[in-house]
Amino acid sequence: MAAVKSDIEIARAATKKPIAEIGARLNIPSDALLPYGHDKAKIGADFLKSLGDRPDGKLILVTAINPTPAGEGKTTTTVGLGDGLNRIGKKAMICVREPSLGPCFGVKGGAAGGGYAQVVPMEDINLHFTGDFHAITSAHNLLSAMIDNHIYWGNELDIDTRRVSWRRVMDMNDRALREIVNSLGGVKNGFPREGGFDITVASEVMAILCLAEDLADLERRLGDIVVAYRFDRSPVFARDLKADKAMAVLLKDAMQPNLVQTLENNPAFVHGGPFANIAHGCNSVIATKAALKLADFVVTEAGFGADLGAEKFFDIKCRKAGLKPAAAVIVATIRALKMNGGVKKEDLGAEDVAALTRGCANLGRHIANVRKFGVPVVVAINHFISDTDAEVAAIKDYVSHSGAEAILCRHWAEGSAGIEELSRKVVELADSGVADFKPIYGDDLPLMDKIEAVATKIYHAGEVTAEKAVREQLKAWEDAGYGNLPVCIAKTQYSFSTDPNLRGVPEGHVVHVREVRLSAGAGFIVAITGEIMTMPGLPKAPAAERIFLNDDGLIEGLF
Template sequence: MTYRSDIEIARAAIPLPIGQIGTRLGIDPDDLIPYGRDKAKISRSFIDTLSGRPDGKLVLVTAISPTPAGEGKTTTTVGLGDGLNAIGRRAAICIREASLGPCFGSKGGAAGGGMAQVIPMEDMNLHFTGDFHAITSAHNLLSAMIDNHVYWGNRLDIDLRRTTWRRAMDMNDRALRQVTAGLGGVPNGFPAQTGFDITVASEVMACLCLADSLGDLRQRLGRIIVGYSRDRRAITAADLKASGAMTVLLRDAMQPNLVQTIEHSPAFVHGGPFANIAHGCNSVIATRTALKLADYVVTEAGFGADLGAEKFMDIKCRKAGLAPSCIVLVATIRALKMGGGVSRSELGREDAAAVQRGCANLVRHVENLRAFGPPVIVAINHFAGDTDAEIAVVQDEAAALECEAILCRHWAEGSAGIADLARRVVALSEGDPPALRLLYPDDLPLAAKIETIATQVYRAGEVTFAPGLREQLARWEEAGFGHLPICMAKTQYSFSTDPDLRGAPQGHTVPVREVRLAAGAGFVVAICGDIMTMPGLPRIPAAETIGLDAAGRIEGLF
């Protein structure tokens, strides 16, 4: 069989006009704002008509801890949506938009893979409908208005030494992590130390993804704390009169994007916070809209379940009143072997013993997910080199947990290769969704919330706080922010903060080196270990192999 790359498979697919995809969901073409023939935004006026409808079933797809061998969480999300439609269920998919940073870095695209992809793959992995550009612009407008306010007299008495708002761009660029702005004399303002975060870590991104309307969005943007005055008063975007203009820039970006899979299943692709440095879920408004239009909505949470799924529950579900009826945990034999100590170059060799060792990570994730309440099922994302003996190890490990593991071949076969999982998801989702058990109550102190996540999910033996952080958290509690949930920022590759410590470590130390108050988004960020909110490019970035062929078509995306 001739191998075809993801982009070749996507390019060979024949999309339906986006109006036909909308019609399948009951959306009139007049309620779609088309961006060409194959993608559109869903109008706010149509979304407003849906409030009285019942919700469908929400299915969460998450994964074991990521490895360079790959897990295929988005591919499985897309495949499961196709599979549910193929067995006669009315299903939609909700995933995040792709960031340019990892697309040109090392992770590649975020549209799925093989026969389980969202199309148009090239558009979705690049500029798409311009949402990320709007978020970047709104973020940097606020940055400009801070500096401008100080330049023209500083009526709010902003202390430049205590300005916490940074700048943003949607690209990996380590040189911008720490910069000095305002050099060059009086015409250029006042020198100040600042830096850039990647757009997916911006609080503006989080505000858009958690808001349920433009009015809610404006209020959230207005609550963003940009710094403090000389007498330690919090300065907000509303104080700077910036939230109105920021909302204007985000008006169209607030409307969910509708596209389709290769098999023409409807896909809502909206928002894109990373899960290792942000909350890792697509927008609330896209998920709620899909739930009103479909019987089953398959969504994903970023990276491994210790990050994405925990934040999906403790931030998104807590704030939006959502609850999944079923959780799918994705694993690959290759990733489990790598977690069991096999080098990437040796992954093609059968090694059931390494799979057995690697299953410690899978078991830990299953245990953690079950604590939230919904039933859990394991999806083994099949690769051509997987052997029966290796697959049997995973299925036996799952059976010992009274959790089924189903082999899925959606990458090669599309919906036909994942029908068994689709049928089991339907069976597990029958009836009312189980009560969602959040990890901690709202009224637990902020430091204790961080410790709860670290000890119960990461199985840490200790949490250490850099000097002054406990006092900072206590001050935020006194200011009325103690009820907020926690957004942990740490490496995605391990339960610990050491990316090389694979498997299921326990008793380790989680060092919290910085905390940030995201008052607009509605959570507190705890930055742990060496994680950076502005990633860097790898030694050999994917950008080196991306270009145009002789016909002007994009090549090198994956």
């Protein structure tokens, strides 16, 4: 039996086409492309503006069951489906997020798809790419520096240093920086105060870039950021510090979508990357809207399971951007469903239809949840070599009784040839016109009620609790005019509950909101639950230990 090639080996062997040729397939003129080498480019702002009057294609969301160590392959399926739609003669492209260095060197080791369903150049996309994340980090920390500088030079805005809410960021997992004291060392270094770091993908600047419609909207949103409060409790905005315009300058190029290609030379936008368990987990609005003008079908993904990624995609991104998805694909693997049914990871290779059937309850809840948004659903069974015919039949039978269809997909091993059946089903659903998208809660609902709506309707919680201070803060934001904002719940991705160890379909659990943050520029309220951290830590054996340059100077260990 031939050895299975690693993702990076497959990507390195790809025959890539010049990026101008990929752009030409979308009728993007060469002068509208800003090349970064031969295989990636940004799309010029003037060309993006020219797309406004074109009709929109159909938007397809790829989401998943709750992730497990067994893997689900959501990005791989997104890429594979884009290739599959092109294979059956449709003009399609994909829109996915840029990977963060933190997870790449932490657990994931990369996030550009897998097998024969990848976006390339894989190494570039997983590492520095076109510098977007560095620009976001710099813009965020410019604002941080200007806050402390303003306080140092007399604090004309009367900022209460105990109530500076703007932290610093870096694109790396580093638990040591979660809570710090800055400005130590005497008078010359300023006034000491407590601070901390979040990971760049949790930055409000990241969320703003991914939700802004254009540069003017970007600058307005940056100015709306609340960075601190005065002694009289009134808010201090980024524009009060005169930081918003300089931040926009740093983000000018980062705002432009990145065009790359799949292994099968189909077009892909890879742009933006907010975390799904901390932020809203979707690629940029500007990339998605541009893709809808350039293609008849646009396949995009939302991070983690549908309880997080899909909910936020629907309730935040689609609500704010006026997007109406035509269909959704829920990715599941037999291995992951068996884990949800109680099987240990080391035992997943053995057939266990009973455990699989128990685990299918997790999939069933995600199907029902997505339907609550008025979006039709199909299930993609991401094939593993250990899957048996009996297990495949069991999951298909379960999904059929849920009123949907499950389709076995072999895109990891076969590329677009292995996902034709799913591609045809997606076209059928999207063209049927049955989608009637609507968010799960209305704009006018009080903020706490919005949190409770998500927790009860999507997580199936029995109760939502919060300290008096949290409830008072939400009420104060409502009084200040922020009551119409959607909520972005920061929760573990591993469970419907806030306990990562509760797999399957927990019912009646308690969701405790321990902290709330106002993202006035992004346009949502963040509710932090459980033990979720806005600065993750590295695992005991991080992926970084296995990433290196070989004797030929080529990168190894990304996967």
